[in-house]
Amino acid sequence: SQQGEEDPQALSIQEGENATMNCSYKTSINNLQWYRQNSGRGLVHLILIRSNEREKHSGRLRVTLDTSKKSSSLLITASRAADTASYFCAWPPEGGGSNYKLTFGKGTLLTVNP
Amino acid sequence: DTGVSQNPRHKITKRGQNVTFRCDPISEHNRLYWYRQTLGQGPEFLTYFQNEAQLEKSRLLSDRFSAERPKGSFSTLEIQRTEQGDSAMYLCASSLRTSNEQFFGPGTRLTVL
Secondary structure (H helix, E strand, O other): OOOOEEEOOEEEEEOOOOEEEEEEOOOOOOEEEEEEEOOOOOEEEEEEEEOOOOEEEEOOEEEEEEOOOOEEEEEEOOOOHHHOEEEEEEEOOOOOOOOOOOEEOOOEEEEEEO | OOOOEEEOOEEEEOOOOOEEEEEEOOOOOOEEEEEEEOOOOOOEEEEEEEOOEEEEEOOOOOOOEEEEOHHHOOEEEEEOOOOHHHOEEEEEEEEOOOOOOOEEOOOEEEEEO
8 A cells, every 4th residue: 555654543632632643644745735624524625735845824724744654743723623533644646747636645533622 | 614525425236236436526626636544544545636627547556447637626436246355345535736735525425235
């Protein structure tokens, strides 16, 4: 399988706490993306970080990328019950070029308890 | 609603039957992708179109699977002689040629009995 690893596989926290999810990938990339999937639904794009960036913020989301370790992390601050979902990292094919397909990690299931 | 739509949302079929799914992408998007997702896993790439041209097919796409995108608009994914292992969520996504962001539809959940 070309899929990388995400950890933890599942994470349960209380509302207001921060949640951190990690992703490791296997190839050279020019960007890495994070998606959210609510139960039984399609995926929603959250944020993209390019290979020349180390950190990126979007609202309550903070993404880091370490290309030397082939890893990324997603931090959700001040979590809400509505953040309950599965979170996936995804990356394009090695060699860059047009980003015409994505390889996804196995995902982290986040549960935020009210 | 101007997002990606997929029909049907659910399909239950008996082994050996043929099924066809439809995806309507966002109208100005010229790229369209099909992915398959099984329980507890991330989506896996199946195939990709740029306009009406099918540019890549995954090894996951056996000869029982065929996808089309006539006129570069909607796309169909057909599975012939379905097997129980085909049970999965089939996701469609679209994007602009110049964008890294893919917009996903709600998926079609296939159950093969």
